[in-house]
Amino acid sequence: MMETKSNDIISIIPKPIKVDVKQGIFTLNNNTVILTVPDLKKQAEYLKNLMAPATGLELDIEDLSKKDGNINTIILNIEENEKVFNPEGYKLEVSQGGIEILGSTPQGVFYGIHTLRQLFPVEIESSSKIDMEWSIPCTSIEDSPRFFWRGFMLDESRHFFGKDIVKKMLDVMASLKFNVFHWHLTDDQGWRIEIKKYPLLTEIGSKRKGTINSRKKLDGIPISGYYTQEEIREIIGYAAERFITIIPEIDVPGHVKAALAAYPELSCKGGSFEVCTHFGILEDVLCIGKEKVFDFIQDVLNEVMEIFPSEIIHIGGDEVPRTRWKECSDCQARINKEGLESEVDLQVYFTNRIANFLTSQGRRLMGWNEILNKNLVKNAICQYWENNLNEVLEHIKNNRNTVISERVALYLNYRYDLIPLNKTYKYDPIPEELDIKFHKNIFGIEACVWTEHITNIKELEWRIFPRLLAVAETGWTPKNKKDFQSFLTRLDSYLQRLALQKINFATKDEFRKYEKTL
Ligand SMILES: [Zn+2]
Numbered sequence: 001m002m003e004t005k006s007n008d009i010i011s012i013i014p015k016p017i018k019v020d021v022k023q024g025i026f027t028l029n030n031n032t033v034i035l036t037v038p039d040l041k042k043q044a045e046y047l048k049n050l051m052a053p054a055t056g057l058e059l060d061i062e063d064l065s066k067k068d069g070n071i072n073t074i075i076l077n078i079e080e081n082e083k084v085f086n087p088e089g090y091k092l093e094v095s096q097g098g099i100e101i102l103g104s105t106p107q108g109v110f111y112g113i114h115t116l117r118q119l120f121p122v123e124i125e126s127s128s129k130i131d132m133e134w135s136i137p138c139t140s141i142e143d144s145p146r147f148f149w150r151g152f153m154l155d156e157s158r159h160f161f162g163k164d165i166v167k168k169m170l171d172v173m174a175s176l177k178f179n180v181f182h183w184h185l186t187d188d189q190g191w192r193i194e195i196k197k198y199p200l201l202t203e204i205g206s207k208r209k210g211t212i213n214s215r216k217k218l219d220g221i222p223i224s225g226y227y228t229q230e231e232i233r234e235i236i237g238y239a240a241e242r243f244i245t246i247i248p249e250i251d252v253p254g255h256v257k258a259a260l261a262a263y264p265e266l267s268c269k270g271g272s273f274e275v276c277t278h279f280g281i282l283e284d285v286l287c288i289g290k291e292k293v294f295d296f297i298q299d300v301l302n303e304v305m306e307i308f309p310s311e312i313i314h315i316g317g318d319e320v321p322r323t324r325w326k327e328c329s330d331c332q333a334r335i336n337k338e339g340l341e342s343e344v345d346l347q348v349y350f351t352n353r354i355a356n357f358l359t360s361q362g363r364r365l366m367g368w369n370e371i372l373n374k375n376l377v378k379n380a381i382c383q384y385w386e387n388n389l390n391e392v393l394e395h396i397k398n399n400r401n402t403v404i405s406e407r408v409a410l411y412l413n414y415r416y417d418l419i420p421l422n423k424t425y426k427y428d429p430i431p432e433e434l435d436i437k438f439h440k441n442i443f444g445i446e447a448c449v450w451t452e453h454i455t456n457i458k459e460l461e462w463r464i465f466p467r468l469l470a471v472a473e474t475g476w477t478p479k480n481k482k483d484f485q486s487f488l489t490r491l492d493s494y495l496q497r498l499a500l501q502k503i504n505f506a507t508k509d510e511f512r513k514y515e516k517t518l
Contacts, residue, residue, distance in 0.1 A: 011490040012118045013469050014177060014476035016143035024096045028055060028120075028134035029072060035064045036076040042241065043106055044076055047113050056129035073098040074116075076109050088179075089144030092116060094136055107179075107243040108144075114175050115141060122493050125500035147429070149403055149444025150475035151180035152468065153249075157187030157258070158279070159451040160206075160225030161460065167238055172503060174242035176472035181239055182314060182446060184249045185227075188257035188276035189452075192226045193248070197299050200262035202226045205275060208258075212278040232307050247366070248308050251316030252297060253286035253350055260284055266293050268328035279452045281319045288346045289330025298357055305361055312381060313358055317367035320347055348373040355380050366403075383446070385411075393434060396441045404429035405446045412467045413450045416506060420514040425470035425484050447471040458504045465498055465505035466491055 010019050028051070036044040044061045052058060064077060075098065079085065085104035090112035093100045101112035117124060119136040152173055154166070170181060185193045191205030206226040210218045227235070239246050260266060260273040267273070268287040276282060286293050304313060322343035325331040331346060338349055347370075355365035355377045366381040372391050378400060384392045386407040396402050404410070409419060409427035429445040447468055454460050469491065473482060491508075498505050 010119070010137070010139065011493040012115055013487070013490050013494050014473040015481060015486070015490070016115060016141050017478060017481065018140075018142040020140040022095075022138040022140065024138040025135045026094050026096055026099060026138060027072075028057065030057065032057065032059055032072045032074060034059050034061045034074045034076065035067050036061065037064050037078060039078055040076045040106055040109055043109050043113060046110070046241070047074070047076070047116075050113070050117060051124070053128060054124045054126040054130050055134050071097050075100040076113075077102050078104065078106070078109070080104050086144035088148065088177075089142075090115070092139070092141040092143070094119065094139045096138060110174075110243055111143070111177050112141075114177060115143065117175065118494075118497075122496040122500065125497045127500075127502075145177065145476045146478050147442075147444030147475050149180055149446065150178045150472065151182055151247075151403065151405075151444065151446030152178055152471075153182035153184060153405070153446055153448040155184040155187070155449060155451045156192050157184060157190040157251075157451075159223065159455055160190065160192060161451075161457065162225060163227070163231055163235060165457055165460075166235055168503070170235075170239050170242055170244055172468075172498075172501070173244060176469060177476050178472060179244055180247060180444075180446065181244050182247045182249060182448075184251070184450075186249070186251050186258065186316075187255045188282055189279070190223065190225075190275065191258040191262070193232065193250075193304070194226060194228045195300050195303050196229070197303065198263065198296070201259060201300075204262040205258035208275040208277055210277055218277055229303070229307050236308065245310050245312075246308060247310050247312050247314050248304055249314035249316055250297075250300060250304060251318070252354075253288065253293075253347070254281070254318065254320035255316060256286055257282055257284060259286075263296070266290070266296055268324040268331060281321060283321045283323045285320055285324060287328060287330055288325060288350050289328055289332070289334040294353065297354060301354075301358065301361075305363060311362070312364050312366050314366045314383075315351070315354055317347070317351055317371040318369075318385075320370065322346070344373070345375070347371070348375050351380065352377045381443070385448070389431065393431060396434065396438050399438075399441055401441055401443055403443050403446050405448050410445070410447045410471060411450065412447050412464050412471075413452075413454060415463075416511050417514045419467070421467055421470060421511045422484055422515045424467045425473070425482075425487060428474065428479060430479075445471060445475045461504035462506055465503060466495065466511065469494060 034044045048059045079102045087105045088107055090101055090103040090108040092112045092115055101109050103109040103112060123130045189208055191201045195201050207224040209222055210220045213219045236246050257276040261275045264270050264273050266286055267284055325343045325346055340346060351371045358365045364379055369382050369384045369388055369392055372382055372395055381401045382395050383403045383405055385405045409424050430439055430442060
């Protein structure tokens with residue numbers, strides 16, 4: 001019966017592991033004080049700033065050691081007993097006299113703060129002051145994530161959204177307890193990151209003259225934009241305050257038309273290239289035979305590693321046609337010299353060489369599942385998106401690591417008729433046939449948004465929400481605690497929260513229309 005009562009009152013996404021609702025309420029007021037320890041000063045500030053706009057309260061922050069019988073306190077504290085806590089886990093205790101959030105790390109406490117946020121009425125999301133009573137039910141919550149990789153990927157090559165939109169996404173990711181932002185910064189249709197040694201990458205590669213529309217005509221609407229290294233550092237800092245690691249993707253050796261437009265000598269044949277105005281798989285890729293191509297990639301990655309502290313660097317590796325390599329004397333010479341069997345091996349040679357370079361710099365390579373091969377270096381992380389699940393399962397059974405982004409459930413750019421909400425929700429990243437002893441090799445789950453046909457923020461948000469909430473729950477909540485009907489009930493209040501944050505989303509009528517019995 002307790003469970004039913006909890007479900008009625010408590011509406012949290014992703015669903016916590018253990019919720020126990022008790023008698024009584026806690027009410028935030030003028031006298032409420034945040035008490036904390038030096039290690040949690042930033043999280044205390046974050047909580048204060050979260051509460052201020054809607055409540056109009058400027059909560060005082062004081063040192064926990066000064067606690068002397070205060071009532072109406074919010075205590076944030078570190079409890080370092082790892083037997084009790086997952087590093088991302090927390091305990092949240094709400095009683096009439098006060099609130100306590102405990103974690104073994106600041107990250108755990110941060111997630112406790114976001115759960116607390118959802119205990120408050122939805123109006124807490126308002127950006128202007130609302131006169132109402134800020135009460136929440138007395139509750140005991142214990143919580144920790146199922147996976148340590150809960151990711152979201154945004155493609156800014158095809159369309160560029162810019163700093164403010166990325167920060168808005170990072171804010172909502174944090175509130176849903178995501179911890180990885182995978183940033184797809186380069187592709188055929190645009191190069192979006194400043195590289196000081198190769199200024200033409202952005203001078204030429206960040207601009208295209210238009211996009212081929214559905215009637216196969218160039219629309220003539222120029223698309224451009226890129227991030228300076230300074231702006232990227234600012235965004236990385238913003239993400240870090242929200243415990244989100246940013247993983248940059250520099251897609252090579254395919255999807256490089258924008259780079260070739262700037263530096264055509266990196267191709268097999270040379271010549272003249274334009275930043276691509278249509279979408280698909282292009283035959284012009286980097287030449288694997290020329291040493292200067294490896295110099296180029298290492299120079300680019302050196303600058304990328306200067307900026308991004310992430311251990312993992314994504315190099316794409318998807319959708320690479322071998323047509324040009326077959327006809328290129330340099331590529332054929334490489335095949336002979338390295339004793340490779342075919343052009344397939346040429347990509348493995350390429351990936352391994354980049355992987356070894358990254359390893360020598362204390363980093364680790366990640367790529368889409370096309371990089372898989374029996375000769376691939378062991379520490380490479382595979383991101384599964386489509387087709388070769390059996391090959392991916394072999395990789396996992398060889399104790400190698402994978403992140404799951406199954407296209408038919410987790411590509412949020414698809415319309416709701418192709419991927420209805422319940423399909424995303426019910427998808428589980430652990431394949432049923434996989435023996436439990438290999439489960440640890442799956443780091444977690446990542447939703448992706450490719451933006452070929454997404455030109456503005458309203459459309460972007462409409463595709464992402466509410467399906468990203470379903471991915472958040474799969475990444476965090478144990479499989480046996482998930483339930484679609486319960487999710488839909490909790491979603492009602494979360495959609496109100498999104499509306500108050502001025503985030504667009506598909507309405508219940510829009511996303512339920514396409515649900516089929518799965
Ligand atoms: Zn070549």
